[in-house]
Amino acid sequence: AQSVTQPDIHITVSEGASLELRCNYSYGATPYLFWYVQSPGQGLQLLLKYFSGDTLVQGIKGFEAEFKRSQSSFNLRKPSVHWSDAAEYFCAVVGSGNTGKLIFGQGTTLQVKP
Amino acid sequence: GAGVSQSPSNKVTEKGKDVELRCDPISGHTALYWYRQSLGQGLEFLIYFQGNSAPDKSGLPSDRFSAERTGGSVSTLTIQRTQQEDSAVYLCASSLDRYYYEQYFGPGTRLTVT
Numbered sequence: 001a002q003s004v005t006q007p008d009i010h011i012t013v014s015e016g017a018s019l020e021l022r023c024n025y026s027y028g029a030t031p032y033l034f035w036y037v038q039s040p041g042q043g044l045q046l047l048l049k050y051f052s053g054d055t056l057v058q059g060i061k062g063f064e065a066e067f068k069r070s071q072s073s074f075n076l077r078k079p080s081v082h083w084s085d086a087a088e089y090f091c092a093v094v095g096s097g098n099t100g101k102l103i104f105g106q107g108t109t110l111q112v113k114p
Numbered sequence: 115g116a117g118v119s120q121s122p123s124n125k126v127t128e129k130g131k132d133v134e135l136r137c138d139p140i141s142g143h144t145a146l147y148w149y150r151q152s153l154g155q156g157l158e159f160l161i162y163f164q165g166n167s168a169p170d171k172s173g174l175p176s177d178r179f180s181a182e183r184t185g186g187s188v189s190t191l192t193i194q195r196t197q198q199e200d201s202a203v204y205l206c207a208s209s210l211d212r213y214y215y216e217q218y219f220g221p222g223t224r225l226t227v228t
Contacts, residue, residue, distance in 0.1 A: 032215050043118070043205060043219035051215070090157060099170045100145060100212040104157035 002027045002095050006105035013081050014113045021076040021108050023091030032094040033074045034102065035065055039087045047089075050074060061085070086112045116140065118220035120206050126226045127196055135191040135223045139208030146189050147209070147217060148181060152202035160204075163189060164212050196227045 003026045013019055025031055032051050036044040048059025055067040065076045074091060088109050092102040119138040127133050139146050148160040159173040163183040174180070178197075183189040193200055203224050207217040 034216075036219075041221075043221045044207075046216060046218070049216060092157075094215055095159070097170065097172075098212060099162045099164070100209060100215050100217070101147060101159040101162055101170070101173070102149075102157075102217065103159070104149075106156045 002031075002093055002103045004091050004093050004103055004105035006089075006091055006108050008108050009106065010109045010111070012111040012113060015083050016080050019076075019078045019081045019085070019110070021089050021091075021110070023074045023076065023105060024072050025074060025091075025093045026072065027093055031074075033065075033067065034092045035059065035063070035074075035076045036090045036092060037061075037087050038090065038107075044090065047076070081110075081112055083112045083114065086110055118206055118208050118218055120204075120220040120223050122223060123221065124224045124226075126228060129198060129227055130195055132192065132194045133196055133225065135193075135204050135225070137189045137191070137206030137208075137220060139187065139189070139206070140218055141187075143208035143210055143218075144186065145209040145212045145214070145217075146183060147207045148189070148191050149205045149207065150175075150202045151205055151222070155202075157205075160191070162212075193225075196225075198227050201225055201227045 005024045034049045035047040050067045091105040095101045095103045121136045144165045146163045162170040178194045181191045203222040205222045207219045209217045
């Protein structure tokens with residue numbers, strides 16, 4: 001069965017510092033991968049997605065992610081974090097069964113120190 | 115344009131009562147998903163609708179949960195005889211179709227069972 005693991009439950013970085021959030025997936029075929037962000041009391045907003053092609057994908061708000069098949073990883077990065085980036089981040093993979101349903105990781109809460 | 119909307123935004127109910135949660139997907143989106151977000155279980159898939167096809171109910175946790183989608187648009191998730199473990203945020207998402215994969219989420223309904 002597909003699964004997604006986000007090893008870091010909580011991360012704190014200083015404003016202006018770089019950020020990397022880790023995501024590992026378990027999936028037999030080529031995965032379709034996503035990163036979503038959820039601000040307090042809000043729904044999920046799509047940051048970026050990977051379906052195929054270039055393994056480095058750019059998203060909104062200055063985020064990027066790199067797909068590494070050999071490591072089964074899809075880590076999210078940002079060169080310089082802003083206080084407004086404080087939120088919860090979810091990595092997800094499309095599950096099997098041709099429904100498009102998403103399998104989510106447990107999420108990583110990002111705290112930004114001034 | 116208008117995004118996915120959900121109502122109510124908050125619902126407090128007594129144990130044993132029935133509740134109905136509503137989702138209005140983005141116009142033209144044929145795929146609709148319900149997910150549940152709870153502290154213990156994270157984000158989990160509940161049910162999927164695609165046009166007039168039979169729904170995928172594989173994620174529903176018990177027979178107290180049911181959902182319908184009328185006219186290929188609005189969906190209602192019903193929980194009968196609510197239990198305290200049903201307390202969670204219920205998120206709805208829609209997509210152009212199941213193959214498009216990019217899902218747009220509503221703000222969610224926070225359900226509290228007392």
